[in-house]
Structure formats: structure tokens, C-alpha cells
Amino acid sequence: xxxxxxxxxxxxxxxxxxxxxxxxxxxxxxxxxxxxxxxxxxxxxxxxxxxxxxxxxxxxxxxxxxxxxxxxxxxxxxxxxxxxxxxxxxxxxxxxxxxxxxxxxxxxxxxxxxxxxxxxxxxxxxxxxxxxxxxxxxxxxxxxxxxxxxxxx
Amino acid sequence: xxxxxxxxxxxxxxxxxxxxxxxxxxxxxxxxxxxxxxxxxxxxxxxxxxxxxxxxxxxxxxxxxxxxxxxxxxxxxxxxxxxxxxxxxxxxxxxxxxxxxxxxxxxxxxxxxxxxxxxxxxxxxxxxxxxxxxxxxxxxxxxxxxxxxxxxxxxxxxxxxxxxxx
Numbered sequence: 001x002x003x004x005x006x007x008x009x010x011x012x013x014x015x016x017x018x019x020x021x022x023x024x025x026x027x028x029x030x031x032x033x034x035x036x037x038x039x040x041x042x043x044x045x046x047x048x049x050x051x052x053x054x055x056x057x058x059x060x061x062x063x064x065x066x067x068x069x070x071x072x073x074x075x076x077x078x079x080x081x082x083x084x085x086x087x088x089x090x091x092x093x094x095x096x097x098x099x100x101x102x103x104x105x106x107x108x109x110x111x112x113x114x115x116x117x118x119x120x121x122x123x124x125x126x127x128x129x130x131x132x133x134x135x136x137x138x139x140x141x142x143x144x145x146x147x148x149x150x151x152x153x
Numbered sequence: 154x155x156x157x158x159x160x161x162x163x164x165x166x167x168x169x170x171x172x173x174x175x176x177x178x179x180x181x182x183x184x185x186x187x188x189x190x191x192x193x194x195x196x197x198x199x200x201x202x203x204x205x206x207x208x209x210x211x212x213x214x215x216x217x218x219x220x221x222x223x224x225x226x227x228x229x230x231x232x233x234x235x236x237x238x239x240x241x242x243x244x245x246x247x248x249x250x251x252x253x254x255x256x257x258x259x260x261x262x263x264x265x266x267x268x269x270x271x272x273x274x275x276x277x278x279x280x281x282x283x284x285x286x287x288x289x290x291x292x293x294x295x296x297x298x299x300x301x302x303x304x305x306x307x308x309x310x311x312x313x314x315x316x317x318x319x
Contacts, residue, residue, distance in 0.1 A: 020223035027207040055180040056229075057259055064181035065262045066225045070218025077217070087179075089209070092217040096266040 012016075020047060029074055032067065036078065042115040044078035049108045051063035061105035070107060070140040071096055072127050075113035077143060080123030082143045083115045088148055090123065102137050107131045113141075123147055164241075165288040167252045171237050172196075174254025175230065185219065187226050189234075196234050200278040200298075207275065209283035215273030220298060224280055224310035227267060228294040230316055231282035232260045260292065273307050276300055277314030290316055 013103060020035030021067055023046070038045040048054075048071050056064025073095055080090050103109050112134060113127035129139045176182055176189045183269040188203040189251070200206070200223045208216030236258055241248045287293075296310040 025210070026216060027204055027210060028219055029208070031205045051185040053180050057179065058178055059257055064222065065228070065229075066185075066218075066222025066266075069225060069265070069267075070216065073218040073221060074216075081307060091272065093267045094266065094268045094269075095217075096264070097220065097262075098264045099262045103263070135294040142157070 008071055014128060020054070026074070028070070032070065034074060036070065037110075039078045039082045040120070042079055042083035044075050044082055044113045045110065046051075046075045046078060047108050047110040050106050053104075057102075060102070062102045063109065065099060066096075068103065068129050069095070069140050071111045072097060072113070072129055072139065073144075075111035075127045076115075076125035076141060076143045077145055079113035079127070080118070080127045080147060083118050083123065083149055085110040090145045090147045093122070093144040093146055095135070095141055097139055097141045100137050103129075104131055109138060111141075113131045118147075121148065147151070161258075163252045167248075168238075168241060171241060171254070172234065172257075174252075174255055175233060175237060177303055178254060178256065179226075181222075182226060185226070187221065187223060189230060191234075194238055196281070197226075197229055198223065198230060198282075199232070199279045200280070201215075203232050203290065204275075206228045212272060213275050215275070215278070217269060217273075220269065220273050220278070221244045221265075221267045221310070223278060224267060224296045224308060225262060225312075227282045227298070228265075228310060228312060229260055229281035230288075231284060231294065231296075232292055232316070233258065235284065235287075236317075249317045260267070260314040260316055261315040263291065263315050265310055268309045269307075270309065271305065274300055278307065279303075285311075287316070292316055 020037040023029035023034045054067045111129045115125045117124040127141045128137045208217045282296040286295040292314045297306045298308045299306045
């Protein structure tokens, strides 16, 4: 099971098994079954299982791009949060997403995010969303996140 | 004269039906609680507040991903609605199919950029999209979302969308 289980802010910090831990602290993330597999030292791995309620194209059964957006936003925010010491809230300033290909109907979407630079006020993060192979991405993201007290304004 | 009035009323009803069908066809719209209202050809998307949409329960604030998804829905549906409008102006069997809710030409996002301006409060959110440029293959769209005051947007999106059949 999990190695560490300190809960700081809204995100659980630590490493989890392959099943991951349901993001129960964030109601919307829990609602779409979002799981956190890793959130440690600026790297976060999260996933969303396929769910027919989240389909954007009824013809093909492909998940709506918005689901991938929500996953990438949460993954980048988690990565930034995992690098903060002491832990505190983060808020998205902006997020840019490139959609490379549609998600495959029926398959879980995973996102791996990295906070590659942390300044006094801002965390910079990038992420990729994929099924099994990060080298074959569904989408990629880059974003800036404000942290500390100002994040809750 | 009466015939003309009746024809105009029928067209308005058909447009309302087509818009309702367009919105309801997408499972994710229903899941989030997104609906659409129109005045003439102008569309406003509405995201009905629910606790399920919260990202930060302490503030509480809407999940940033929900706000982003809502902006994306507003952009895609605006482009789809423009297409539906064109089809209905032309009339014929394609227009009848669209009025029955048979629409398969959804645009796909290529890239989007979202600016978060204010935290989303626990109340209804609205969004309006503006198609800056519609090319043969790609459309450039800007969207703004607000809550109580139109002049105080909570988030904005700009992005490119691949037009169907391109």
C-alpha cells in the first residue's frame, strides 16, 4: 500500500500503489473517479477511468476534451503542490493544452506532471496525458500556478 | 401575412428544438449540468452550480478543470451551432435531420489556452464564445466565462478547433 500518508492541503502527498488513491478531498475529482498514483517532489501521476457519462462525441464514444483538461489541470496542480514546503494551496493562473489525438474509448487516461521550476510565488508545470505509453501522448499541457496565501484570492 | 408569421414561428421552434438536441446529445454536457440559451443566433452557455463541481471545498471554489471544460464546451458548441444554423437556413432534408437532433459534425480541439482570472464561486456560470476566424480547416475561437457580473470574467479561453470534414 502507500509508503507515506501525510495529508497536506487538499492533495495527499506520497506514493501509492498502482490502483492509486481516490482524490476524495476534491469533490469534482472524486466524482469523475480521478486517482492519484504518485505525488512527490514535484512529480505527480494521476488517472481517470473511462466513463460513459464523460463522453463528448456520442457517435464514437470518445471522452470529452474537457475531461482531459480537468485531469491535466489537477495533475499539474498536484505536481506544484508536492514541491512546496511548507505545503499550501495552489491556484491555476493559466493552462495551455495541445490535443494530439483522441482518447481511445474504454481506456483509462493517465497524466504525468512535473513542476520544473518553483519560484517564491509561482510554480511552472508541464504534463502529458496518455493511455499506456507517455511517448504516444493524447495531449500535453503547460501551466503556471500561484501558490501561498495569494492562491486563495 | 399570417402564413409568413406562422412560418417564422415554425422556424424559431425548429431552431429551439435543434439547439436543445445539440446540447443534450453529449453525455458530458448532462454530467456537468451545461445548457444553452439563445437570442436569435447568439448563444450563451450556462453551467448550473452543483457541489459535484467543486475543486476546493474550503473556499469553496469551482474545480479549475470544470471551468476549463465549460469554456471548451462553449467554444465547441458555438462552432457546432453555427453549422446547424447554416444547415437550417438552407432547408431541405439535412435541415430536417438536424432539427431531429441528428448532428455528427462536432469540431475537435487542436489546442486551447485558458486564463484563470478569478476563482469560480459556488453559483451558476455563463459563457459566450466569439469565433474570431473560421477557416476551411481550422477555427480560432475566444470564450469568456462570468458569474454574476459580465464585466468580471472568471476565466477566458482561446483556442483552435479542427472543423469536421477537413
